[in-house]
Amino acid sequence: MAESPEGSLTPAQFEILQLLWEAERGLSAAEIWEAIRENRDVSRTTISNLVDRLEKRNWLVRSKEDGVFRYVPSIDREVAEGKLAAEFVGDFFNGSAANIVLSLLGSNQISTTELQRLKAILNESKSRKK
Structure with a gap:
């Protein structure tokens, strides 16, 4: 069984989770970045770092699909x-x-x-x- 998510979320981290809850099969970090930058200026590195932290704290689950890591929320x-x-x-x-x-x-x-x-x-x- 997966571990429970650790800690709280920043508004930017919650924004990422909201995108992923709407995505049917998860998103790559690049797809997350593209979706967020439609509304505000943010670097790809910033999004990659946020996604990485969310995964390390068990808010996200990563799987490899066609050579690309896709992320889905670990929690409803x-x-x-x-x-x-x-x-x-x-x-x-x-x-x-x-x-x-x-x-x-x-x-x-x-x-x-x-x-x-x-x-x-x-x-x-x-x-x-x-």
Whole structure:
């Protein structure tokens, strides 16, 4: 069984994972670089270094296909987002999910649609716990 990913992610590393979650058969470092440089100026070396670090920390799995290394995430998007959210809440909101929601409500960062979605999620969670 593969080891769990280590550490947290920078926004640039998370951007790489987002690309890979969307790719059906993974991407090479060059393909990752090409996709990212469409939106911002970044060197190929920078992307290669980020990919290498992600692989060493078990966020990515590498396989060789037709002489090219292809990378895929070692973890599902939902699991990764949950891990990152838990770390964020722990680091900045004393481990309280309620505190982060209250902060968002107080800053008007949650739309009516998102509030309805949160209510539905809470109701579903309550039903599962009964």
